[in-house]
Amino acid sequence: METYKIKDIGLAENGKKKIAWAESRMPVLMHLRKKFEKEKPLKGARIAGCLHVTKETAVLVKTLSAAGAEISWSGCNPLSTQDDVAAALAAEGLSIYAWHGQSVEDFYWCIDKTLEFRPTLTLDDGADLIFRVHSKQPALAPDILGGTEETTTGVHRLRAMAEAGKLLYPVMAVNDAETKWDFDNVYGTGQSSIDGIVRATSILLAGKNFVVAGYGHCGKGCAMRARGMGARVIVTEVDPIAALKATLEGFEVMPMDRASKIGDIFITATGVKDVIVERHFKEMKDGAVVCNTGHYDCELNLNDLYGLSTSVTEIRPNNEACVLKDGRRIYLLAKGRLVNLAAAEGHPSEVMDMSFANQFLAMLYMMKNGKNLGKTVHTVSKEQDREIASVKLETMGFTIDTLTAAQIAYINDYAAGT
Ligand code: RBV
Numbered sequence: 001m002e003t004y005k006i007k008d009i010g011l012a013e014n015g016k017k018k019i020a021w022a023e024s025r026m027p028v029l030m031h032l033r034k035k036f037e038k039e040k041p042l043k044g045a046r047i048a049g050c051l052h053v054t055k056e057t058a059v060l061v062k063t064l065s066a067a068g069a070e071i072s073w074s075g076c077n078p079l080s081t082q083d084d085v086a087a088a089l090a091a092e093g094l095s096i097y098a099w100h101g102q103s104v105e106d107f108y109w110c111i112d113k114t115l116e117f118r119p120t121l122t123l124d125d126g127a128d129l130i131f132r133v134h135s136k137q138p139a140l141a142p143d144i145l146g147g148t149e150e151t152t153t154g155v156h157r158l159r160a161m162a163e164a165g166k167l168l169y170p171v172m173a174v175n176d177a178e179t180k181w182d183f184d185n186v187y188g189t190g191q192s193s194i195d196g197i198v199r200a201t202s203i204l205l206a207g208k209n210f211v212v213a214g215y216g217h218c219g220k221g222c223a224m225r226a227r228g229m230g231a232r233v234i235v236t237e238v239d240p241i242a243a244l245k246a247t248l249e250g251f252e253v254m255p256m257d258r259a260s261k262i263g264d265i266f267i268t269a270t271g272v273k274d275v276i277v278e279r280h281f282k283e284m285k286d287g288a289v290v291c292n293t294g295h296y297d298c299e300l301n302l303n304d305l306y307g308l309s310t311s312v313t314e315i316r317p318n319n320e321a322c323v324l325k326d327g328r329r330i331y332l333l334a335k336g337r338l339v340n341l342a343a344a345e346g347h348p349s350e351v352m353d354m355s356f357a358n359q360f361l362a363m364l365y366m367m368k369n370g371k372n373l374g375k376t377v378h379t380v381s382k383e384q385d386r387e388i389a390s391v392k393l394e395t396m397g398f399t400i401d402t403l404t405a406a407q408i409a410y411i412n413d414y415a416a417g418t
Helices: 009-023 027-036 055-066 083-091 104-115 128-136 138-143 152-163 178-201 217-228 240-248 256-262 278-283 302-308 349-372 382-396 405-411
Strands: 046-050 070-074 095-097 121-124 146-149 171-173 209-213 232-236 265-268 288-292 309-316 319-324 329-333
Touching (some): 027 055, 046 055, 083 095, 121 128, 152 171, 178 349, 178 382, 217 232, 232 256, 256 278
Parallel strands (some): 046 121, 121 146, 146 171, 209 232, 265 288
């Protein structure tokens, strides 16, 4: 019986080349693969994973498998699967259910397929898989030692579930590791979102008004990189502290009601719905480009945009021209889904190296300790963070200083002053 459903197994050769390229740029994860492939600490684990099927994720999947785990995988977004990578994983005998451009029904069908082997661990990006277990198949929960969560939005969902007393097993918030959010969310999102915008439009960024909605870590990355390309960056926020940070970084801050009139390119990175709605679309300039890099596709209100449009035409991959009644055109990228994963390839391998090293170590931790943990959201240890940072630095060829005994004594000596 086939243990996969993908677009085309014939794409496997290309996928293998992409995965090999990612492997050459993910030294921390490869170090962990080497370290654990003999010992096989995940032997006996059945891991259901739901995370973008990219070349980087493939390196994680192969590492989990090398450490002894049985795997069943689905993508966590209907538009992010790289079909050649999915084919390469299937060709290696791994169980995978994912293809690019699937419907929402197919998306959940794929998740359900991965649950058929009764997982003992779950790995999420956005919490759709774990939520599926809780809402549709709670009978699976007693056999599940623990789960992990990759992204900010998923961690928010899980914390809300835990607070409501609804979480049936412990989860590790991989996103909250410093070697994840302070790198992946900032530099990863910054580069890959610009990459997605450029691939979908080939637009010149220099001199454009580039509006970033949300100045969290992802928004900060987008703003920083857009400025680097010569754009004039405008930030919109609801949080005074985040807004203040943006102004002191030199970005202009204003409400979306004003930004909507002057922006050339808009990107949402808030994790909240209805950030750009009808009244904003109505004010936009002819030729404005709108996209989203938040986990879910609710930040741009597409019902509003399509409702205002007299025609919608895909003019190039991931770029739809929405023509309004008065002839103005608004260009919607990647149907409002994560522009970096749908229109480009997601974050670069080098940064996913740290995120996925955290995922891998969190899986080992859950396998070993899950049954003794409270049914709540846990964070990775400082030791894990430091170990990943140390190995990453070492593989990049950097060395750092060490505190002397006298310096340590000084730090701990509260009496030492002027
Ligand atoms: N993300 N994965 C990739 N190349 O595999 N790129 C981005 C990749 C993850 C990232 O960690 C983020 O938290 C999540 O996608 C949002 O869904």
